[in-house]
Amino acid sequence: MNITIVAGARPNFMKIAPILEAIKQKQTQGFNINFRLVHTGQHYDKNLSGTFFEELNIPLPDTNLEVKSGTQAQQTAGIMIGFEKELAENPCDLVLVVGDVTSTMACTIVAKKAGINVAHVEAGIRSGDLRMPEEINRIVTDSLTDFFFTTSKKANENLLKLGVKPEQIFFAGNVMIDTLRKNEPRLKQPDIWQTLNLKPKQYLVITLHRPSNVDEEQQLKSLITQIVALGKDFSIIFPVHPRTKKLLEGLDLNFENLHYTNPLGYLEFNYLVKHALGVLTDSGGITEETTVMNVPCITLRENTERPETCDIGTNVLVGSDRNKIESAFKNLLDNNWKQGEIPELWDGHAAERIVNHLIEIYKL
Template sequence: MTIIAGARPNFMKIAPIIHTLDEEISKGVNINYRLVHTGQHYDNNMSGSFFEQLQIPEPDVNLNCDGGSHAQQTASIMLRFEDELLANPADLVIVVGDVTSTMACAVVAQKLHTKVAHIEAGIRSEDWSMPEEINRLITDSITNYFFTTSKKANENLISNGVDKNSIFFVGNTMIDTLLKYRSSFFAPKIWNELTLAPKEYIVMTMHRPANVDEEVQLKLMINGIMQNSRELPIIFPVHPRTARILKELQINHPRLHTTEPLSYFEFNYLVENAKAIITDSGGITEEASIMNIPCMTLRNNTERPETISLGTNVLVGTNPDQLKKYFDLLFKGDWKKGQPIPKWDGKTSERIIKVLVDLYK
């Protein structure tokens, strides 16, 4: 089989799969894999350090498909992955999540008559302005085996006509990684530089176009966060594209502290010790919910409704005027507590590999 990794969230999701595969291979199970890194993310802290921290082997090949527009990157990945798969045929291509690499490699595999397994299949935001939603729809329309994180994802797939016998509700591999490495998290440099203390700062991430590409919207949102966060420092690990925009807009606040993208261990150390998280990332809402950290999502929708119904996440929306009521709730100490989310138990990768081994006996 061939396993695809391309962007930051992919690495957290493939790590436990690789570890479980290696365990099965050591027991004599007749299965092998090839790891393909598309190179979609190329900042070392957004890709390279993950291989070391999460104990993932160096990829068998890096396609180096970084940069460019969505169309350019998709074309680059498809062209280079086609050559890779022709040179190294596989019985199955495993794709994870919803990034460009996921969709592009799934299309190439099917056109070369290779079956596709999609891990984290079936999640939907119903927001077609998000590139990730388009990637999900395309990938799930041509997938053979669907591994889901929730019963809602199962329902989405069945409503789209997917045979329920091809759907496997297994849980969330990203939570496998979180639980395995939680004791290894460590403080980034900014922790000591700012003399941070547990529950006395807020972590913020923003990268979605709806929040960062509109200059007026970005300024209003950051101003709203600063006005309502009392005296707490705001720690903002900045995505490269967001950093460029902030610099152009000359956005500066004494309590707003930007930093370069952090490694997985460093970032989650900040999350685990934060008073709250403000984000527009779906994956971070999952991690915050498991670590029971209050989380405000700056979006009008989410593809991960379980983080709201069972987790610590709330949808604030994209109107900065909505921030005050959620900050008031936070500072009153009345934030909801996270509840157990079915099958987010650290054993998802074991369930996935068991299904695959049974399928390919």
């Protein structure tokens, strides 16, 4: 069995790493299962993608489509053209896509038009917000997928409501947590730890990249100004996403306790998160990691495709509501944050279950 595995952006790399490892393990046991790794080049900054291959021991891609930046349409078109050529030159039995980035959707469309089955890891999650490009990617991908590997029973329910047959759905758990659990002992201090003399639980981490937060100058300025004021007694570490950096350069947002850094590698960033007093973010993946590491998380979004991080995890949605942000800060600073639990099957073995299911499906 030959599988083409697609990765295109930073979140994808954490998800494919344990899957590749699980396949290699099955190969040592004599199973005829092989993979070809395709990097679409959707994220091309070394800090956003390159270091992940080194840190997570991911083999170098068999090919890189080198699509790089552009509008949603430009990226989608570039990926589809490159991936169509890739599949023509390297036929496979299955295309495996992960997550909800542009590469996920584009490669799914190409695979299905080529008559190739698609497996979607992290299928069925929904925010209900069509203003998010990722939500459109999820809907399109899941409308074409053959085998759905889910992170939660809620995702199963979402798929069943869409008419997906139960035998196509496999509740496998969360591969992001596989990667986190494996690498927790390897997390390392970033240089900024010593530079700023950081101490555990004495600083905050913030990440922002969603258009609703960073594409409007006054919205971004108001948000950061409020956070800096509420967290005035703490250092606030802000690894800046490239799309956010462009906007920040035009704003006068220099505060004594706000410290900008370049994007950090996986091991350094999660070291910061693990030891932080709290995290403020608009990233879905980070809400999963904070839940598992039991770190308070304030999510600057109106909705989430990962409701389990709020229902039983450490995450709270505040959107851009100033009162909700202030209330969340009060609970955080008063040491009154809710006690979270780890969602079902977020146990570090999701990738093993996925590969076992594929072996059963293809009767290897």
